[in-house]
Amino acid sequence: MTEDRRTLQDLAGEFVLGLLEPDESAAFERRAEREPAAAAAIAEWRDRLLVLDAAAVPLAPHETLWARIDDALDEPASQAAPGAPPARRPSRLARFWNDLPVLRGAALAGAAATLALAVFSAATYRDAQRQPQVIAVLLTPDGKPGAVVDVFADGSSYVAPLTDVSVPADRIMQVWTLADPAVGPVSLGLLTEDGSARLRPAALPAPKPRQLYEITLEPDGGSPTGKPTGPILFKGFAERPR
């Protein structure tokens, strides 16, 4: 049996698990429209796995939800409803990034640092540098320490990844913070190839505890829109050093 050639059953199972990449998934859906065996394989997998969904802990919908659905049925399907745009449509670029789960996976799979290392690193910086106003330990999506950000009183910051990230040649890591949700994320700067960097002062209010910091993977030169467009590699919240 070869591993690289997937059978119809393999594809149908991965389709129903949600594991096919978006283009593969769309192609398999089209195949099912003209190939009854593929449609049947999908249906069989859905029936096999349905009990997992049916056993989800029930949550009562908000009492107004049905009225919202009922109203939405009156909106013409072909026309975007002015009052209810589709929730948070990402940019074309963001969709492109979302089409690369393997890239994202490769970037995150290297996250092997331990919390002990993060704590040790934060303590070491504290001794070696000026006293930062806040320190943020940024975590990978699976909760492992990914980077440390020290933010100083003059608005400058020092960023050090704690884990190896395989950044493709035409990509760069960009550091963001959310000082004011009304303004949205503001860039603190780009990380050089080896990761750690001292970033110039940003014109922002003094950093506060619980302020969000994150690092995203962006096209070379940084996000073209001035806001994060790529996948989040690490994110976390600032705390004052004790």
Add this chain to the structure above:
Amino acid sequence: MTAVPLQTRLDPIADWLGGCARGDRSALKAIYDREGSTLLGMATRIVRRREVAEEVLQEAFVQIWRRAASFDPSLGSGRAWVFAVVRNRALNQLRDDRHVPVEDHELEGYAAHDEATEDAFDRLADSDALKRCLSRLDPVRRKAVLLAYCLGLTHGEIAGRLGAPLGTVKAWIRRSLASLRTCMS
């Protein structure tokens, strides 16, 4: 594969989908009343935030209404079809959301969320064939399957979560699916 008239007779949701296709809103409401809270629980497990899950449910019910005529009862139950519409909408939302900054409670929820796969497995009835067959899998492989299906993680995210190479995770899941299919047939 043969048609499943018996299943259709026992499947009121299939009848209600027929009602939706004929423009009967009370049929859609009947589906909502019967399955809404379970669907919201399922969608919340994937998108994590309840208010986002409610948006997912709203958009999915509009899709159910508009696409009900395409439901084919020879291809599985009405219930599976409805759940698939909501699940797909939730997975798309999760992908769209991955670059949006998160709230505090989401970060704090990482550890608890990881336990959701064990919870999903434990909540299956012991008499379910799927539970019996999942329990025959190696625990790590079972977890990989559940992380994908219940939480909507990608291969790469599962590899990161389990600390295993990407190719290994892909092979685990593929073999687990083959084993589940044999076990449940």
